[in-house]
Amino acid sequence: MQPTPGLDAKLHQWFDDHADDVVKLAQDLISIPSVNPKFNPEESPYGEANVQEYIADYLHRLGMDPVLYAASDDRLNLHTPLNPEADRTIAFNGHVDVVPAGDERSWSFPPFSGALSNGRIYGRGAMDMKGGIASALLALRALHDTGFEIDGKVGMHTVVDEEAGGFGTRDxxxxxxxxxxxxxxxxxxxxxxxxxxxxxxWVRVTIRGRSGHAGWRFAEIYPQPFESPERDAGTSINAIDLASNFLQAVNGLERQWSATKVHPLLPPGITTISPGVIRGGSGLDGQGLPTLFNNPAVIPDSVAIDFDLKFIPGDDDSVRAEFEDFVSTWAKQHYWTANNPPLVKWEVADLRFPSMDTPFDDSLVTALSQSVEASGSAPQVTGFPAVADSAFYAAAGSAAVIYGPQGGGIHGPDEWVSIDSLKRVSRNLSLAALAYLDGR
Ligand SMILES: [Zn+2]
Structure with a gap:
């Protein structure tokens, strides 16, 4: 690999002179509303595209060759092609969609204003994550202006639809x-x-019972004389009762996983199995969902529970079998469920994030740590408790890290990002890309 002597010093000098430019860049991006249309179909479907066109213009001016294409529903993804001949390539990734602003009266500044106050930029997307995109764009400009030949060695990927499941990066x-x-x-x-x-x-467990008249439930609750009409009538199996028992068992599994499934960089208990949506009723429609009842006189014969199930790195290939074993063991405890076992459906709404576990000594981690140190801060290498688009790169074989600015109010009112932090992040991104490509 070609070393690039002197470029580090040039980059530091460039940022001493130009780091402030990140402010207008972030403000411009924030002031183009780009609410993910899946959250609110009444939002303009073109918000994301307007941001992408702004980014494409910026990259064109750096001599890069951005490609815009429709990922889904005419929503535009952007990438700059990577050079297949390069010894090494690196990309910066960001999502251009934001969550809705919510009640604008609870904001101190209009949510798409990019207002400046006390060293902060305010607005929906300031922290999540137009600030990060602005830092990456300025890092690219710094590389370009200091004479580094970008030439497909550094790429920019800006995607739609992260907030609703990561579908932009996947595509x-x-x-x-x-x-x-x-x-x-x-x-x-x-x-x-x-x-x-x-x-x-996201996994759906569907539990089946047998419907009947709630008036005869007493015959299931209290033993009735043999050969009595009441005994014959009380043969329903309430699927909500079964589901309630199942949920308690899942809580037990969750506690067990919290004690046994650990990762040094992730918080204890990260492997949650959170029941998120539950529907109870009759039969199953074409989507596999019960027809909802509004009449409790009918004993429901089906319940579908959607769980948000987290797993630690290393369990990608085993976690599904482990959960299915648990479900079948639970089912064997009751004669009815033993004969009518629950259905388990994975990838509800097509959602799945692989895990990410980039080695501590990977050269990307080293390059970024050393750049942070060279800019006068102590690098902190940690884990991320939620999920992000980095997972899809990790699964595709990239060394992936998450690194972005400080801020607050994420997904709430008065979202902000720190200007000093944006400047540091931008400088460190350019230094890290350079060091990584040099193989340092
Ligand atoms: Zn985000």
């Missing part, structure tokens, strides 16, 4: 001929270098 990676060797996802990490994250599955 982008599925269309690329090869994944970058390294990727830095600019989600707000409080300037920590986050190298590990658990995976996430």
């Amino acid at each position: 982008l990676l599925s269309r690329m001929k090869f994944a970058p060797d390294g990727v830095i996802v600019g989600e707000p990490s409080n300037e920590e270098i986050q190298i590990a994250a658990g995976g996430l599955d």
Whole structure:
């Protein structure tokens, strides 16, 4: 690999002169509303595209060659092609969609204003994650202006639809001929270098019972004389009762996992199995969901529970079998469920995030740590407790890290990002890309 002597010093000088430019860049991005249309179909469907066109213009001016294409529902993803001949490639990733602003009266500044106050930029997306995108764009400009030949060695990936499940990045990676060797996802990490994250599955468990008239439930609750009409009538199996028992068993499994499934960079108890949506009623429709009852006189014969199930790195290939074993063991405890076992359906709403576990000594982690140190801060290498698009790069074989600015109010009112933090992140992204590509 070609060393680039002197470029580090040039980059430091460039940022001493130009770091403030990140402010207008972040403000411009924030002031283009780009609420994910899945949250609110009444939002303009073009918000994301407007942001992408702004980014494409910026990259064109750096001599880069951004490609815009429709990922789904005419929503535009952007990437700059990577050079297949390069010894090494790195990409910066960011999502252009934001969550809705919510009640604007609870904001101190209009949510798409990009208002400046006390060293902060306010607005929906300031922290999550237009600040991170602004830092990456300025890092690219710094590389360009100091004479570094970008030439497909450094790429920019800005995607739609992260907030509703990561579908933009998934689509982008599925269309690329090869994944970058390294990727830095600019989600707000409080300037920590986050190298590990658990995976996430959405799983639906459907429990079947037998319907009947609630008036005869007494015959199931209290033993009736043999050969009596009451005894014959009381043969329903209330699926909500079964589901309630199942949920308690899942709580037990969750406690067991919290004690046995651990990762050094992730908080204890990260392997949660959270019941998120529950529906009880009659039969199953074409989607596999019960027809909802509004009349409690009918004993329900089906319940579908959707769980948000987190797993630690290393369990990607085993967690589903483990959960299914648990369900079948539970089912064997009752004659009815033993003969009518629950159905388990994975990838509800097509959602699954693989885990990420980039080695501590990977050269991308080293490059970023040393850049942070060279800028006068102590690098902190940690894990990320939620899930992010970095997971899809990790699964595609890239060394992936999450590194982004400090801020607050994420997904709430008065979201903000620190200007000093944006400047540091931008400088460190450019230094890290340079060091990584040099193989230092
Ligand atoms: Zn985000």
